Amino acid sequence: MNDLHTLPKAELHLHIEGTLEPELAFELAAKNGVVLPHESVEELRRQYDFEDLSSFLALYYATMAVLRDASDFERLTRAYLERAAAQGLRHVDVFFDPQAHTVRGVALGTVIDGIRAALDAARAELGLTSTLLLCFLRDRPAAEAGQLFDSLGEQLPRIDGIGLDSAEVGHPPALFEEVYARARAAGLHVVAHAGEEAGPEYVREALDVLRVERVDHGIQCLQDPELVDRLVAEQVPLTVCPLSNVRLRVVDTLADHPVLDMLERGLLVTVNSDDPAYFGGYVGDVFQGLRDALGLTDEQAAALARNSVDASFAGTERRREIH
Ligand code: ADE
Ligand code: ZN
Numbered sequence: 283m284n285d286l287h288t289l290p291k292a293e294l295h296l297h298i299e300g301t302l303e304p305e306l307a308f309e310l311a312a313k314n315g316v317v318l319p320h321e322s323v324e325e326l327r328r329q330y331d332f333e334d335l336s337s338f339l340a341l342y343y344a345t346m347a348v349l350r351d352a353s354d355f356e357r358l359t360r361a362y363l364e365r366a367a368a369q370g371l372r373h374v375d376v377f378f379d380p381q382a383h384t385v386r387g388v389a390l391g392t393v394i395d396g397i398r399a400a401l402d403a404a405r406a407e408l409g410l411t412s413t414l415l416l417c418f419l420r421d422r423p424a425a426e427a428g429q430l431f432d433s434l435g436e437q438l439p440r441i442d443g444i445g446l447d448s449a450e451v452g453h454p455p456a457l458f459e460e461v462y463a464r465a466r467a468a469g470l471h472v473v474a475h476a477g478e479e480a481g482p483e484y485v486r487e488a489l490d491v492l493r494v495e496r497v498d499h500g501i502q503c504l505q506d507p508e509l510v511d512r513l514v515a516e517q518v519p520l521t522v523c524p525l526s527n528v529r530l531r532v533v534d535t536l537a538d539h540p541v542l543d544m545l546e547r548g549l550l551v552t553v554n555s556d557d558p559a560y561f562g563g564y565v566g567d568v569f570q571g572l573r574d575a576l577g578l579t580d581e582q583a584a585a586l587a588r589n590s591v592d593a594s595f596a597g598t599e600r601r602r603e604i605h
Pocket of ligand 1 (some may be wrong): 297300335342447448449475478526556557
């Protein structure tokens, strides 16, 4: 059997703030004089019993308040990249949530400085390449996303693409049509979360209105056979996050997860960790979980790894090098 931790692979759906382990959260809280409403690391971990996406997001946004200066973002990102490299990752497309930081007075440049420093170091020290994708929070006004995009200025060349995340239901992709058109015109990659908790119509809108290159999650497409046919025909990459889906109660258990059926059906599926500090594992653990719960074969593992590299934003040369 293949060693799943050494299989060369890419991660395409990873929120850097979702890699904040409780130990680091408490350390940064002490450093920055931020009071977390939890007694200890263990008590914080005990909160990781989520009802749904919203209950997770409340804890996720509250805990990231410990991130204050560029060195905090750099440490967070470095810690993730070291774990990622140890589990066979050769490339990662990293999401970050700038509005979650600017609303509490942390400048966008500070956030990007810290994350970028770690990404650049990992390229040199770990041979791990990356891109950085700025996510708009869909439960905040679309006009705010437009203003954020306008304000990027000298930060624009420091990001590689945009995404759309946060509470999905009631915040359809089409609301963000204008800012996506501008991002595409600026030559950025475009992706969006769609079909995590909301239905297949959100996936269609992400494709038709936002013209995304990949769909993040997308598993609710299974409710609509015509949409599945289209996703197969167009080979649209789906960044599926099995552990996340179980923890956020989109799927009952890992043994019930449809990801391998999706793969066999011809969908261009990749597997990813989403928010690994909160959902019980990094991407190598996701592969291992699928082997334990669903009998993932070596061929399926190789197909998922190959898809992840092919669907990444690593660039043609680098993709070839990783294969
Ligand atoms: N932000 C961080 N993780 C997310 C998820 N799984 N869905 C939507 N927004 C998120
Ligand atoms: Zn996500």
